[in-house]
C-alpha cells in the first residue's frame with residue numbers, strides 16, 4: 062500500500078505515537094532481576110578501606126571493614142577479587158566465624174564459607190589482603206613520567222568496567238551500590254585525591270603520611286578513584302562546589318582553560334538536570350600518560366594530561382574544542398552514570414549515549430560558533446559504517462560478562478545512541494525532553510535504572526508514547542536505507558520510497574522495519590518542506606516543481622542512508638552548491654557509503670567531489686579528505702596508487718592553495734583546522750611541494766621553536782617524521798625524550814613512528830618493548846607503524862613478541878590489540894589468520910571484537926577486488942582539473 066502523508070512537525074509527533082506497538086518490553090529497574098554474576102543474597106552498604114601501597118616494590122597491603130546486609134540467610138559470601146591474596150577474614154569481630162576462604166580465579170571471585178547460615182540483617186565483615194600496583198593502566202597502577210627534575214612516579218586508578226576487584230575485595234557490579242570511605246598511606250610530599258575531600262591527615266612513620274577521605278554517597282564500585290603524586294591543584298567555585306584542576310607540579314597554570322570551562326559546565330548542568338551536583342568538590346585530574354582518554358569517577362575525573370591541559374606555547378587553538386568536549390562528556394556522566402547508573406552493562410548506552418549527546422548539546426549552547434553537530438559528523442559516519450555490518454549489535458544488547466562489557470564501548474553505544482537521542486529530543490521538543498530527564502534523575506538518584514525507566518520518564522513528561530518509536534532503534538541493529546525513485550507528474554515530483562536494512566556487503570539477513578521520520582525539501586530551501594513518518598515498506602511523497610530536485614534527510618539529522626535514482630542524483634549533484642553544508646556532507650557521505658556497498662559505481666561519488674572542489678566549508682572538505690585517505694590506504698601495493706595519489710592531490714590542492722601556509726588576519730578557526738588537515742593529507746599523498754616546505758619549516762623549528770605556528774606543529778612534525786632520514790629520526794626522538802608535556806611527547810613519537818624508511822620503523826617497534834614511553838603511547842606507536850607503510854613489519858613484530866608484550870600490557874591488550882592491528886589489512890588471508898590467532902578467542906569479548914575485525918578485513922578485500930578498478934578507471938579519465 063502506498064500512502065502519502067505531508068505533515069508539520071507537530072503532526073509528525075502525533076503520527077509517531079500511533080506507532081506499531083512495543084515489540085519487546087524491558088522492565089524497569091529492580092535489584093533482584095538485574096543481570097550479573099554475584100548472588101543477590103547479601104549487599105554491601107559501606108566500605109572503610111585502608112591501603113598501604115609501596116611505590117618501590119609495587120606491593121599493596123590493605124584492609125577493609127564492610128558493613129553488609131544479609132537479605133536471605135546464607136552460609137557463604139561471594140564477592141570479587143582479582144590478583145590479590147586474602148590473608149584473613151572475620152565477621153562481627155569473631156575470627157573463628159569464617160571457616161574457609163577459597164578463590165575462583167576464572168570467575169574473579171572469592172568465597173567465604175561459614176559453618177552456619179548468617180542471620181538476615183546487618184553484619185560487619187573485616188578482610189585483610191595483599192594486592193599489587195600494576196604497570197598497565199587497570200586497577201591501581203603506576204605512572205612513571207619525565208619532569209624538569211628527572212623521572213617521577215605517581216599512582217592512579219582506572220576501574221571501568223570491572224577492575225575495582227584488583228584493588229580491594231568488593232561486590233564489583235554496578236547494581237551493588239555502597240558508600241566508600243578510603244584512607245591511603247603515601248609519601249609526605251604527595252597530594253592524594255579520591256572521590257571526596259580529605260577529612261584527615263596524620264604522619265605515618267618515616268617520610269609517609271596517612272590520608273583519610275570523607276565517605277562518598279552511594280555509588281557503584283567502578284566509579285571509585287584514588288590518585289597520588291607530586292601534584293598541584295588550581296581551584297575555583299561553581300554554585301558552592303569547589304572545582305579543581307590537578308596536574309603534575311609545575312603544570313597547574315595549564316589547567317586554566319579546563320577550570321573555566323568546568324565552572325560554566327557545572328552551572329549549566331545543575332540547571333539542566335534540575336538536580337544539583339551533590340558532592341562538595343569536583344577534581345579534574347591530569348595524569349601524564351598511562352591512561353588513554355578520560356574516566357568519569359565521581360568527584361575525581363581522570364584525564365590523560367594531553368586532553369585536559371592547554372599550553373599556549375605549544376598547543377594548537379583547536380585543542381580548546383577537544384578539552385571542552387571531553388570535559389563536557391565526563392561531567393555529564395556525573396549525572397548520567399554516576400548519580401544514576403545503568404543496572405547492568407547491557408544498558409551502557411544510558412551512560413555513553415547520553416554523555417556523548419550532552420557533550421555536543423553543551424558545546425552547541427556555550428560555543429555555537431564551533432558548529433559541533435556539523436563538524437563532528439564523522440562520528441556518525443563511523444557508527445553507520447559499523448552498524449551496516451553483520452557483526453553490528455543493537456544499542457541495547459545482552460552482556461554476559463566483564464570481557465563482553467568491554468566490547469560494548471564502541472561507536473554504536475556512543476555515536477548511534479547520540480544521534481538517536483538528538484532525533485528523540487527533536488520530536489518530543491527540548492522542554493518536554495528536559496522535563497523527562499529531570500524526572501528520571503529525581504526518580505533514580507543514588508540508584509540504578511534501565512532503558513525502560515527512561516522511556517517511562519519521557520512518556521510521563523511529554524504525555525506521549527516513546528517506547529514504540531524508540532525500540533526499533535535501540536533493540537535491533539542496523540541502518541535503514543531509503544531507496545527513492547522519482548517521476549514527474551503534472552510538474553510535481555512523485556517520490557516512491559522503499560525501506561530496507563543497509564548492508565556494506567550482500568547478505569541474506571532477515572528483513573527489518575523501522576519507523577523513520579523523513580525530512581524532505583527542495584534544494585536551496587532553508588527549511589524542509591515537510592517531515593513524514595515512514596512506517597511501512599513503501600510510501601509516496603508528492604512535492605515541489607520538477608525543475609528543482611527534492612533532497613531527503615534534509616538537514617542530515619536522521620539516522621538512515623538514501624539512494625536516489627540516477628536522474629535525481631545527477632540533478633542533486635548539479636545543485637549541491639546551493640545546499641546547506643550539512644546537506645552537502647550528507648549527500649557525499651551517503652554516496653560514498655553506496656559505492657562501498659557496491660550499490661552504485663564510484664563515478665557517482667567522484668562527480669560530487671568535482672562539484673565541491675572549491676567548497677569553503679571545513680566539514681564538506683573533511684568528508685573528501687577522509688575518503689581519499691581511505692582509498693589511498695586501499696590502493697597500497699597496487700599499480701594504480703601513484704595515479705590515484707596524483708588525482709587526489711589535484712582535488713585537495715584548490716582548497717589548500719586558497720588557504721596557503723600562513724594564517725590570514727582574522728581567519729576563522731575552522732580554516733586554521735582545515736589547513737592543518739590538508740597539509741597532513743597532501744603530505745601523505747606525496748605532494749612534493751608540501752613535503753619540502755614541511756621539511757624546511759621543521760628544520761627552522763628545531764633551531765627556533767617559536768618560528769613554527771602552534772597550529773602547524775602537528776602536521777609539520779608528522780610529515781617530518783614520515784619522510785625522516787636517520788638524522789631527523791634521531792632529532793625527533795631526542796625531542797620526544799626531552800618533552801615533559803604528554804601532548805608534545807605524543808606528537809614527536811607519533812611522527813617518528815610514521816617513518817617510511819623500514820629500518821627506522823623497526824627501531825620504533827623496538828622502542829615499544831622498553832620503558833621509554835608509557836604503554837598507551839607504545840601501543841599507539843605500533844598502530845602508527847602499521848597504519849603507515851609497514852603493516853607486515855608491525856604484524857610480524859607483534860606475533861614474535863606477543864607473550865612479552867601481553868605480559869607487560871595486561872588483559873586488554875591480550876584480548877583486543879591484535880584485532881585492532883589487523884583491521885589495517887585488506888585481504889582474506891589475514892582475516893583467516895585472525896580467526897586462528899588463539900589469544901583473541903580466549904574471552905567472550907575478545908571473540909566479539911575478532912569477528913568484527915574479520916568482517917572489516919573481508920569487506921576491504923572485496924572492495925579492492927570489486928570497486929577499485931572503477932576508481933582507477935575514473936582516475937585515468939580525469940587526471941587533473
Ligand SMILES: [Zn+2]
Nearest residue numbers: 390394413416
Ligand atoms: Zn563516557
